[in-house]
Amino acid sequence: MTATHPPGPHDGYATDVAALCSDLLRIDTSNPGDGSGPGERRAAEYVAEALDAAGVHATLTEPRPRRTSVLARIDGEDPDLPPLLVHGHLDTVPAEPRDWTLHPLSGDLHHGCLWGRGAVDMKGTLAMTLALVRAWARTGQRPRRDLVLAFLADEESTGAYGSRHVTTAHRDHFAGVEEAISESGGFSITTRNTEAGPDARVYPIAVGERGTAWMRLTAHGTAGHGSGPAEDNAVAELVHALSRLAAHRWPTRLTPPVGALLDALDRTLGIRIDRTRLEEEASRLGPLGELFDCTVRDTAHPTVLTAGGKVNVIPSHAHAEVDGRFLPGARDAFLETVDRLLGPKVTREFIHCEEAVAADHEGPAFDAMAAAIRSQDPRAHPVPFIQSGGTDAKAFAAIGIGTYGFAPLLLDPDLHYFGMFHGVDERVPVSGLGFGVRVLHRFLTTY
Secondary structure, rough: OOOOOOOOOHHHHHHHHHHHHHHHOOOOOEEEOOOOOOOOOHHHHHHHHHHHOOOOOEEEEEEEOEEEEEEEEOOOOOOOOOOOEEEEEEEEEEHHHHOOOOOOOOOOOOOEEOOOOOOHHHHHHHHHHHHHHHHHHHHHOOOOEEEEEEEEEOOOOOOOHHHHHHHHHHHHHOOOEEEEEEEEOOEEOOOEEEOOOOOOEEEEEEEOOOOOEEEEEEEEOOOOOOOOOOOOOOHHHHHHHHHHHHHHHOOOOOOOHHHHHHHHHHHHHOOOOOOOHHHHHHHHHHHHHOOOOOOOOOOEEEEEEEEOOOOOOOOOEEEEEEEEOOOOOOOHHHHHHHHHHHOOOOEEEEEEEEEEEOOOOOOOOHHHHHHHHHHHHHOEEEEEEOOOOOOHHHHOOOOOEEEEOOEEOOOOOOOHHHHOOOOOEEEEEEHHHHHHHHHHHHHHHHH
């Protein structure tokens, strides 16, 4: 690949970002969501020390012991421009070492990749940010506008001890901020045999995400002996309700950003994606289809089921948890459908509920991100997309900040990016991290 490097000492990016990423991967910040994890304190202290060494004052904030976030600010060249927020999370989901090729806390370099839980989600991105700040400290360069930095706890749960904490307890830190960048966007997907030429690369930039409705369901029945009549069996009622929910075919609906994504893929691939058969088209397009497969409809997936404690006792209650996601503007209709499918004998309550969020996919920020990617990869085709999952973007949207998913990575065509998230053998290429630092440098010094 031919790439144009930005001004500055780019040659040290890959080495520095690799060391930073490896160090972060070796710090256990697993977050089971029940408060039993080690917390983010050690990683937060590491980040703060790296920032302080680069001349950037860092503040630690901790709503609960060891649930720690880091806040900082870097002055830009033009103080008249609104500040830009760069946020990311320090925590990871847990990993089972026996399932991995290398230990998930190893941070080892193997076949050109750094391996470990959080390599993609999202300690690699945090390392890119730190490497860039350190490079600026060495050269005296600065971003075009003020940068507000937030390295956050608890994203892998509800954000209560991270993004939701800092947006309330430290609201002034984000004064004047209108836009932000964070995880899950700007990565490459290689296409083949298209009108754009061989080995064209699509770079999806996230411009929003579906709403989140995590729900706890409860079925009530009559307790009794397992050998007797069971006309009011809570377990059976709940299982039947979950079966109806899981079998439901949610209708498709194109939001403007997803429509823009499909139009861009049409142009890049030289085809016409059939809007009336999106499920089949998503399957046909493989990794590119994953960009829209889950964002053209609502979803509700049962994930947890608990009931009873003894084989010969019919319990009076049965419980389940469901991960629900809904399109922008669809919250009420989504919940009405869920209630209809559950039926009158199953009640629900929210574990966590947040509205869908969106940023401008046609504005100058998106254009500047696309230009930054193209500056490093002439074969790049940046496109907008909506994330199927959720991030800290929702907490910042609540205070008027729109977040773009922009954590640029140049990936090997055979590395399944989405499969790295919460998956086994999570890893990130060192060369891709170096590419990402160069893209971020270009974007942050020009936008």
